[in-house]
Amino acid sequence: xxxxxxxxxxxxxxxxxxxxxxxxxxxxxxxxxxxxxxxxxxxxxxxxxxxxxxxxxxxxxxxxxxxxxxxxxxxxxxxxxxxxxxxxxxxxxxxxxxxxxxxxxxxxxxxxxxxxxxxxxxxxxxxxxxxxxxxxxxxxxxxxxxxxxxxxxxxxxxxxx
Amino acid sequence: xxxxxxxxxxxxxxxxxxxxxxxxxxxxxxxxxxxxxxxxxxxxxxxxxxxxxxxxxxxxxxxxxxxxxxxxxxxxxxxxxxxxxxxxxxxxxxxxxxxxxxxxxxxxxxxxxxxxxxxxxxxxxxxxxxxxxxxxxxxxxxxxxxxxxxxxxxxxxxxxxxxxxxxxxxxxxxxxxxxxxxxxxxxxxxxxxxxxxxxxxxxxxxxxxxxxxxxxxxxxxxxxxxxxxxxxxxxxxxxxxxxxxxxxxxxxxxxxxxxxxxxxxxxxxxxxxxxxxxxxxxxxxxxxxxxxxxxxxxxxxxxxxxxxxxxxxxxxxxxxxxxxxxxxxxxxxxxxxxxxxxxxxxxxxxxxxxxxxxxxxxxxxxxxxxxxxxxxxxxxxxxxxxxxxxxxxxxxxxxxxxxxxxxxxxxxxxxxxxxxx
Amino acid sequence: xxxxxxxxxxxxxxxxxxxxxxxxxxxxxxxxxxxxxxxxxxxxxxxxxxxxxxxxxxxxxxxxxxxxxxxxxxxxxxxxxxxxxxxxxxxxxxxxxxxxxxxxxxxxxxxxxxxxxxxxxxxxxxxxxxxxxxxxxxxxxxxxxxxxxxxxxxxxxxx
Numbered sequence: 001x002x003x004x005x006x007x008x009x010x011x012x013x014x015x016x017x018x019x020x021x022x023x024x025x026x027x028x029x030x031x032x033x034x035x036x037x038x039x040x041x042x043x044x045x046x047x048x049x050x051x052x053x054x055x056x057x058x059x060x061x062x063x064x065x066x067x068x069x070x071x072x073x074x075x076x077x078x079x080x081x082x083x084x085x086x087x088x089x090x091x092x093x094x095x096x097x098x099x100x101x102x103x104x105x106x107x108x109x110x111x112x113x114x115x116x117x118x119x120x121x122x123x124x125x126x127x128x129x130x131x132x133x134x135x136x137x138x139x140x141x142x143x144x145x146x147x148x149x150x151x152x153x154x155x156x157x158x159x160x161x
Numbered sequence: 162x163x164x165x166x167x168x169x170x171x172x173x174x175x176x177x178x179x180x181x182x183x184x185x186x187x188x189x190x191x192x193x194x195x196x197x198x199x200x201x202x203x204x205x206x207x208x209x210x211x212x213x214x215x216x217x218x219x220x221x222x223x224x225x226x227x228x229x230x231x232x233x234x235x236x237x238x239x240x241x242x243x244x245x246x247x248x249x250x251x252x253x254x255x256x257x258x259x260x261x262x263x264x265x266x267x268x269x270x271x272x273x274x275x276x277x278x279x280x281x282x283x284x285x286x287x288x289x290x291x292x293x294x295x296x297x298x299x300x301x302x303x304x305x306x307x308x309x310x311x312x313x314x315x316x317x318x319x320x321x322x323x324x325x326x327x328x329x330x331x332x333x334x335x336x337x338x339x340x341x342x343x344x345x346x347x348x349x350x351x352x353x354x355x356x357x358x359x360x361x362x363x364x365x366x367x368x369x370x371x372x373x374x375x376x377x378x379x380x381x382x383x384x385x386x387x388x389x390x391x392x393x394x395x396x397x398x399x400x401x402x403x404x405x406x407x408x409x410x411x412x413x414x415x416x417x418x419x420x421x422x423x424x425x426x427x428x429x430x431x432x433x434x435x436x437x438x439x440x441x442x443x444x445x446x447x448x449x450x451x452x453x454x455x456x457x458x459x460x461x462x463x464x465x466x467x468x469x470x471x472x473x474x475x476x477x478x479x480x481x482x483x484x485x486x487x488x489x490x491x492x493x494x495x496x497x498x499x500x501x502x503x504x505x506x507x508x509x510x511x512x513x514x515x516x517x518x519x520x521x522x523x524x525x526x527x528x529x530x531x532x533x534x535x536x537x538x539x540x541x542x543x544x545x546x547x548x549x550x551x552x553x554x555x556x557x558x559x560x561x562x563x564x565x566x567x568x569x570x571x572x573x574x575x576x577x578x579x580x581x582x
Numbered sequence: 583x584x585x586x587x588x589x590x591x592x593x594x595x596x597x598x599x600x601x602x603x604x605x606x607x608x609x610x611x612x613x614x615x616x617x618x619x620x621x622x623x624x625x626x627x628x629x630x631x632x633x634x635x636x637x638x639x640x641x642x643x644x645x646x647x648x649x650x651x652x653x654x655x656x657x658x659x660x661x662x663x664x665x666x667x668x669x670x671x672x673x674x675x676x677x678x679x680x681x682x683x684x685x686x687x688x689x690x691x692x693x694x695x696x697x698x699x700x701x702x703x704x705x706x707x708x709x710x711x712x713x714x715x716x717x718x719x720x721x722x723x724x725x726x727x728x729x730x731x732x733x734x735x736x737x738x739x740x741x
Contacts, residue, residue, distance in 0.1 A: 024513035025275055052402055054518070059531055059540040073516060073529070073544070077402060077416065080423040084516070105405025108552045116239075126172070131232030131581060132696065133661055134173045140240060140695055147237070147244050149695025154660035156704050157667035180664065205615060205665055207644040212617055212662060233662045234618055237694035252691065259619035303622070322629035329626075340623060340715060578618045 003081050006048045013047075014040060029084040034070070034096050037087050041072070041102045050074040050083060056099070056109035058117040062143045067091045068117055072099065089119055098124040116141035175199070176216060176230055196221045200563070204233040208311045208567035211577030215554065219563060227558040229551055234581040242541035246507030247273045247347060248484075250541070255341035257543065258579040260303050261296035263332070264521045266345035271426055272517035272528035273347050276510035277482055284473040285349040290428045291465035292335070292344070293519075294458040295362070298369070299328040300522035301451050301458075308448070308571035309380065312389045317376060324372055327365055334358040347508055348483030349476025359469060366462050373455045380448075390444040394557040394569035397442055404556060405549040408524025409454065410573060413439045413446035420520040432464045444572035451574075454522075482508045507536025516544075523547050523574055547580035599736050606650070606676075607729045608638040613649030613673065615666060617656030620683040620715040624655045627718040637725055646672040651728060652705075655715075657685035659696045663704055670705045676735060680724050681707045684714045 007028065011018065017036040022029050032040055044050040054073040061067055066088035074083045089096050098121040100107040110121045111130040118139040121127055128134065133154060138145055169175035169186060178186055179201040186199050196219075203214035212233035218226040238257065242250045247269075254269045255262035267289050274281060281289075302325045306318035329339040335358045336344040336351065344351050380386050396406070401414040411418055419436045421429040437453035439446035477483045480499035489496030510532040518527030524546030531540040550573050557569050616624050628634050628642060643649040646669045658666055670679070681701050684690030687710040689699035701707060708731060709724040 025278070025515050027515060029514070053405065054525065054527065055516075055529065055542065055544040057529065057542045059542075071514075071529075073527075077418050082424070082516075084514070103405070104403045105549060105552060108548065128173060129232075131235035133232075134177070140237065145240075145695070147240055147694055154696070156660065156698065157664045204662065205644075205669060211621065232696075233659060233665070234657060235659055235661070235696045236618075236657055236692045237696055241692070241694055256619050256691075259622055303625075319630050322625065323631070326626065326629065326631045339717065341619065 003079070006081070010043070010048060013043060027082065027084060029086055032085060032087045034087040034089060037085075037099065038097045038102070040085065041099045044074060044083070044085075045102055048081075049076045049078060050081070051103075052077050053099070053103035053105050053109070054082075056106050056113065058113040058119055058141070060117060060141065060143045061088075065090060068094070068119055070096050070113060070119060094118055095120045095122050097122055100124055115139070118142070172228060176228075179216060197225075202566065204230075209570060210307060210575055213551070213570070213575065213577055213580075215558075215566070217558070217563070217566065222563050224558050224561055224563065224566070227555045229554050231548075231551070231577075231581055234577045236578075236582065238543060238582040239541055242538055244537070246504075246536045247538065248503070248507060250538075251345070252341065252343045255343055256578055257545065257582070258300075258521060258523065258526065258547070258576050259341070260576055261300035261522050262341050263296035263344065264293045264519060265526065266343060267293055267427070268517070268519045268521070268526050269528055270345045270347050271519065272515060272530050273508060273510065275517045276513070276515045276530050276532055277347070277508050278510075279348045279477055279479065279482055279508075281349055281477060282474045284353075284469070284471075285475040286428050287465050287468045288350060288354050288475065289345065290432070291362070291462050291469070292332075293427070294461045294465070295328055295331065297522045298455060298458050299325050301455060302328070304451065304522070304571075304574045305376070308568070308574070309386070311567040311571040312386055314386070317379070320372070320376065324369065331358060331361050331365060334361055346476060346484060348479065349474070353475045354469065359466065362462065363466060366459055366466070370456060370459055373452065377452060387445065389565070389568050390448060390572065392443050392445075393561060393565045394444045394447075394572060395442050396553060396557055400556065401442070401553070404553045406524070406553055407546050407549065408520065408522065409437075409450045410447055410524065410550055410553075412436065413450045414442040415440040420518055420525060424518065426517070426519060428465070428468075429461075431468075432461050434461050444568055447572040447574075509534060509536050518544065521546060523576065523579070524550060526579075543579075543582055545579040545582060547575040547577070548582070551575050551580055602737055603733050603735055606735070607732045609641075610637075610639045610651045610678075610725065610728060610732070611641045611643050611649045612639055612651040612653045613644070613646050613669065614642050615652060615654045615656075615669065617654065617658055617662060618685070619657075620655035620686070623715040623718055624653065624682065624721070627721045629718075632718040632722060634722065634725070637722065637729070639725060646670075647674065649673055650677050651725075652677065652679045653682055653721075654679065654686045654701050654705075655682040657690070657692055658698050658701050660698055661696065663698050663701075666701060667704050678708045678728050678731065679705060680709045680711060680721070680728065682711045682721060682724070683716055684712060687712065690714055 020031040052075040054075050057071050059069045068089040070087050072085040113119050115130040169178055198219050200217045203209040204212040214230040216228045217224050254265040257265050302321040306321035309317040333339040336342040398414045398416045401411050434457045437450045439450050485496045485499050490500045512534045514531045516529045518525045527544035529542040530538050533539040634640050681687045686701050689697050709727050711720050711724045
C-alpha cells in the first residue's frame with residue numbers, strides 16, 4: 001500500500017470528519033473537529049500503521065474563534081510515512097480528548113500543552129504542569145503573556161543577603 | 162523548626178513535601194518492617210546528568226514506582242523564538258542540546274530553509290554533514306565518560322574527555338568557538354573550512370578508531386561493567402515505539418529507525434554507512450549501539466573529506482533571504498542594504514507550517530515552524546529527543562534496583578537543556 | 583569563640599591567619615552546580631587538559647557539607663533557585679561562590695519568564711565569570727581570584 005492509497009482509504013472512511021486538508025512543502029495536513037480526534041487517531045494507528053507519535057503540540061492563533069490548535073505529528077515507522085493532524089479548540093471550551101491511551105508517548109506532550117496553553121485533555125491519566133511550578137497561575141506560551149513574565153508570579157527563595 | 166509527619170494525597174503534594182527538609186513522608190498501609198520508603202533524587206545529583214529530579218518509591222532495594230519531575234531548566238526557548246528573528250534564534254539552539262551544538266544549528270537551518278525554500282550549495286552541505294558527525298562523536302564521548310562514571314569508573318571519563326578536547330580544537334579552528342559554535346547560517350555556513358582544519362580532522366579521524374578499540378577492550382569484558390548493565394533497564398521494541406523512544410535507545414530495542422536513512426537530509430543519501438542495531442533492549446545494548454556508531458560516524462567523516470577537495474561556494478547567493486558575505490557588505494551599497502534588510506526584517510518564509518527533523522545523537526530532533534509570512538516565527542516548536550526519551554524512565558526503572566537508577570539514566574543519555582527547553 | 587577570640591588582633595592571629603589561609607587556599611573543594619551548558623565546560627575545567635588539580639581543587643564534592651566553594655555553572659531558573667539557595671545554606675562557613683557564565687551572573691541571553699536574572703538575587707557571589715560559556719581558562723582565573731580573596735580572610739571573621 002502506498003501513502004496515497006492509504007490516504008485515499010482514510011479520506012473515504014472519514015469523509016464527514018475531514019474539515020480541510022492542505023499540502024505545504026510536501027507535508028500533508030488534515031484538519032478535524034476535536035470530537036473526531038480519538039476515532040481518527042485510532043483508525044490511523046490500527047488501519048494505516050501510524051504506530052509512532054512524534055509530537056503533540058499546541059499553538060495560539062490569537063483569534064476570537066477557535067483560538068488554540070492542537071497539532072499531532074504522526075509517523076509510520078515501517079513505511080516511513082509522516083502525517084500532520086490539526087484540531088482547533090475554542091477558548092470557551094478549553095478541552096480536547098486525550099490520545100495518550102492510543103500512543104503512550106502523548107502523555108507528557110499533552111501535559112506540556114496543558115502547561116503552556118491551558119488546554120485540558122479529557123481522559124488524561126496524570127494532567128499536571130510539565131515545566132512550570134504547580135502553583136504557577138499563568139499559561140506562558142499564550143500570546144498575551146509577556147516574554148519577561150509577570151513580576152512576583154514565581155517567588156525567589158527568602159533569606160537573600 | 163519542628164518536624165511534622167505527613168501523608169501526601171497527590172503527586173504534587175508529595176513533590177512539594179519532599180522539598181521541605183522538616184517534613185517526613187509516611188506511606189499508607191501496614192508495613193511492619195518499614196521497608197517501604199520514598200526517595201527523592203535530584204535535581205542536584207551528580208548522576209542525573211543535569212537537573213533531572215526523580216521521586217522513587219522503594220520497597221527495600223527495589224523500585225516500585227518512579228516519577229520524573231522536569232522543568233528545573235525550563236528557559237522558555239519557544240517563547241524566545243517567537244520574539245526573535247530566525248537568525249537571532251540560532252545561538253539559542255546551541256544551548257538546547259549542549260553536548261552537540263553543531264547539529265542543533267543545522268536542524269534549525271534545515272527547517273527554515275525548508276520553510277523558505279532556500280537551496281544550499283553542495284560544499285556547505287558536505288561540511289554540515291561532516292561536522293554533524295563530528296558533533297555526534299563528541300556527544301557520544303561525553304555520554305560514554307559519564308555513563309561509565311555512573312557505573313563506578315572515573316578513568317574512562319578522563320580518556321574520553323581527552324578526545325573531546327581534540328574535537329573542541331577542531332571546532333575552534335573551524336568556527337572560532339570551542340563549544341557553542343553557531344556556525345551554520347540560513348542558506349549556508351558562516352565560513353568555509355580551511356586546509357588546516359581539514360588536516361586536523363584527518364589526523365583525528367586516523368587516530369580515533371584505535372582509541373575506541375582500547376575502550377572496548379577495557380569495557381566489553383569487564384565483569385563489573387557487564388554485571389551493572391546486562392539485563393538492566395530492559396525495554397522491548399513495541400513498548401519503546403509506543404513510549405516514543407528515538408535514536409540509539411530505540412535501535413537498541415531492535416527497531417530499525419534512523420532518520421538519516423528513512424528521511425534523508427543533507428548528504429546522507431550519498432554516503433555509505435550502516436545503522437547499528439541490537440535486539441537486547443537493555444543498558445548494555447544501548448552502550449553497544451552507541452559504541453558501533455563511533456565507527457559509522459568515522460566512516461561518514463572519511464567520505465565527506467573526500468568530497469571536500471573541490472572548492473565552491475558555502476553560502477547561497479540570494480541576498481533576499483541569505484546574508485551576504487561581509488566583504489560585500491563593507492564594500493558595496495547593495496550588500497549593505499541587504500544586510501540591513503535581513504537584520505531588520507529577517508528571512509520571511511511564506512505562510513504555512515513545516516516540520517524538519519534530524520537524527521541527533523539522542524534521537525529525533527525536530528523543529529516545527531508555523532510562519533505567518535513575517536521574519537519572526539509565529540510558533541516554533543522544538544521536538545526534543547531527550548524529553549520524550551525521559552518519558553520511558555518509569556518503565557525502565559520500575560522493578561530494578563536502587564543502584565541501577567544512575568546506570569539506566571546514563572544509558573538513556575538525556576540532556577536537560579533540551580528536555581526542559 | 584576559640585583561642586583567637588581571647589587574643590584580639592595581634593601577632594598570634596596574623597600567624598594563625600597565614601597558616602589557615604595557606605591551607606584553605608590550596609585546597610578549595612568545589613561543589614559543582616552544573617545546571618546547564620556551563621556544566622560541560624566545568625567538566626573540561628576538571629578534565630585532563632586544564633587539570634584543576636594543579637590548584638588543589640580537583641576534589642569535586644557533590645555534598646554541600648564537604649565543600650567550601652559553590653560553583654554555579656549555568657542558567658538558574660526560578661524553580662531551581664530554591665534548590666541552589668538550600669545547597670548554599672547547607673554549606674559550612676567560610677564559603678565562597680563563583681557565578682560561572684553569563685546566565686548565572688545576569689541571566690545572560692535568557693531574558694525570559696522562568697529564568698532568574700542572576701544568582702546574586704538570592705545568594706552572595708564572590709567572583710563573576712563572563713562568557714557563554716566561559717572557557718576553562720577563565721574559570722581557573724576565577725578560582726585564582728577566590729584564592730586571593732581567601733588570602734585576605736581572617737579567622738576573626740569566622741566568629
